[in-house]
Amino acid sequence: MGHLEHLNEVFKAIDENQEEFVELLREAVEIRSVSADPARRPDCIKMCEWARDQLKSVGADTSLWDLGFEKPDLPLPPAVFGVYGRDKAKKTLLIYGHLDVQPAEKEDGWNTDPFKLIEIDGKLFGRGSTDDKGPVIAWIAVLKILKRLGIELPVNLKFVLEGMEESGSEGLEEGLKNNLDKISDVNFSCISDNYWLGKNKPCLTYGLRGICYYFVEISCARQDLHSGINGGSVPEAMNDLVWIMSQLVSVQGEILIPGIAELVAPLTKEEETLYDNIDFCMETFKGEMGSHGLLADNKQRLLMNRWRYPSLSLHGIEGAFSQPGAKTVIPAKVTGKFSLRIVPDLTPEATDKLVVNYLNALWAKRGSPNQIKITPCHGGKPWLADFRDANFSAGARAIERVFGTTPDFTREGGSIPITLTIQELTGSPVMLLPIGASDDMAHSQNEKLNRENFVKGMKVLAAYLFELGA
Ligand SMILES: C[C@H](N)C(=O)N[C@@H](Cc1c[nH]cn1)C(=O)O
Numbered sequence: 001m002g003h004l005e006h007l008n009e010v011f012k013a014i015d016e017n018q019e020e021f022v023e024l025l026r027e028a029v030e031i032r033s034v035s036a037d038p039a040r041r042p043d044c045i046k047m048c049e050w051a052r053d054q055l056k057s058v059g060a061d062t063s064l065w066d067l068g069f070e071k072p073d074l075p076l077p078p079a080v081f082g083v084y085g086r087d088k089a090k091k092t093l094l095i096y097g098h099l100d101v102q103p104a105e106k107e108d109g110w111n112t113d114p115f116k117l118i119e120i121d122g123k124l125f126g127r128g129s130t131d132d133k134g135p136v137i138a139w140i141a142v143l144k145i146l147k148r149l150g151i152e153l154p155v156n157l158k159f160v161l162e163g164m165e166e167s168g169s170e171g172l173e174e175g176l177k178n179n180l181d182k183i184s185d186v187n188f189s190c191i192s193d194n195y196w197l198g199k200n201k202p203c204l205t206y207g208l209r210g211i212c213y214y215f216v217e218i219s220c221a222r223q224d225l226h227s228g229i230n231g232g233s234v235p236e237a238m239n240d241l242v243w244i245m246s247q248l249v250s251v252q253g254e255i256l257i258p259g260i261a262e263l264v265a266p267l268t269k270e271e272e273t274l275y276d277n278i279d280f281c282m283e284t285f286k287g288e289m290g291s292h293g294l295l296a297d298n299k300q301r302l303l304m305n306r307w308r309y310p311s312l313s314l315h316g317i318e319g320a321f322s323q324p325g326a327k328t329v330i331p332a333k334v335t336g337k338f339s340l341r342i343v344p345d346l347t348p349e350a351t352d353k354l355v356v357n358y359l360n361a362l363w364a365k366r367g368s369p370n371q372i373k374i375t376p377c378h379g380g381k382p383w384l385a386d387f388r389d390a391n392f393s394a395g396a397r398a399i400e401r402v403f404g405t406t407p408d409f410t411r412e413g414g415s416i417p418i419t420l421t422i423q424e425l426t427g428s429p430v431m432l433l434p435i436g437a438s439d440d441m442a443h444s445q446n447e448k449l450n451r452e453n454f455v456k457g458m459k460v461l462a463a464y465l466f467e468l469g470a
């Protein structure tokens, strides 16, 4: 039987065994691998070990790469490295995914416990279901099925899975550089860690924005003060911070930091035309996000705002009073958090410089006696590829096989910091192959993965392997 003839058999087995893979996802979601929370670091490590065991159980040679420490008492989770097949006559595909998740609490407004997988109307709710445990498990499922059916893989596989992506992939670049010999034979890479542009049409993704994340700490007193006793007598940290944070971005979403816009690569005529045929409806998008407005009045500009222009978001203020009720406190120390999504030709280094200079200039203008500490926290580079290569062609054929339609070629506004590094270190093309839908609400309350996307995603991944190997 030829390679591609195996696919119907594989698809049938995926359908018949889907419950087993939902159960695997259930196990994974229950591991609270929140990389941003030091108290959850043992869970991040456990999650990496869990994934290592899964890869081992399907016959991969596995190892855990020690990535060192984030802080003296805080170990980084190890990277999971897996090798499946060493046939020199075959191409080698590197698969990257992450096992850590964003923080989540039921009190944030989840309808169900974020760390229990709960299926409602074909939607699998749970933190990490779509970002990125579901897609990682979809790969494991494909290997399980192929092994069970006794079907030889048409390509060799190498897995690189990490537990710090949501915190800037700390340690991974160095880990890859220390293990360069193990990835030097990679011909293609595939990452399933983003989402379709809509709910129905699959896509392949050729660009990512990078990220630069900042902390601005302002302190005004030794400890919190009474706003009645002390109000009007001491300059308040929160007033300074809110003033600074209000001067980062305009109501139209324009970044107010001088020099950022000048470093954005100019829009070419050729690029402009790419936005015309993309299947995207602004009103549907607005409805799915439940947003009260949009920062553009046409589809092309809205997509460009999401994909090819930088944006600045304010995330929170640590130390500010945020519980219910009317506490009358003056917080002694507050830390504002914001990030910029960066695009070609902005680099994290150039962005840090412009941001820090601007914050220092604002501070000088403010003339406050309080103390300020500006910390660039983590950075990740943007990535832009050519979607006309053999990797994308194989991905597109795989999607056609499963969905009977050609994919849209999209860019992604989010960041996967290690993507460019993988491309540069392997010297080979990377493709993003999303399986989740636009309304999965990654990072938000009630994150979910549709069972249909999960199952069809497994089929696309399997078909992609055969298309690559054909
Ligand atoms: C697109 C990907 N699934 C994702 O969510 N990436 C994160 C990466 C990150 C970097 N700092 C914190 N998280 C993102 O785009 O926010």
Ligand SMILES: [Zn+2]
Pocket: 102, 131, 166, 442, 443
């Ligand atoms: Zn994420």
Ligand SMILES: [Zn+2]
Pocket: 098, 131, 132, 165, 193, 194
């Ligand atoms: Zn992710």
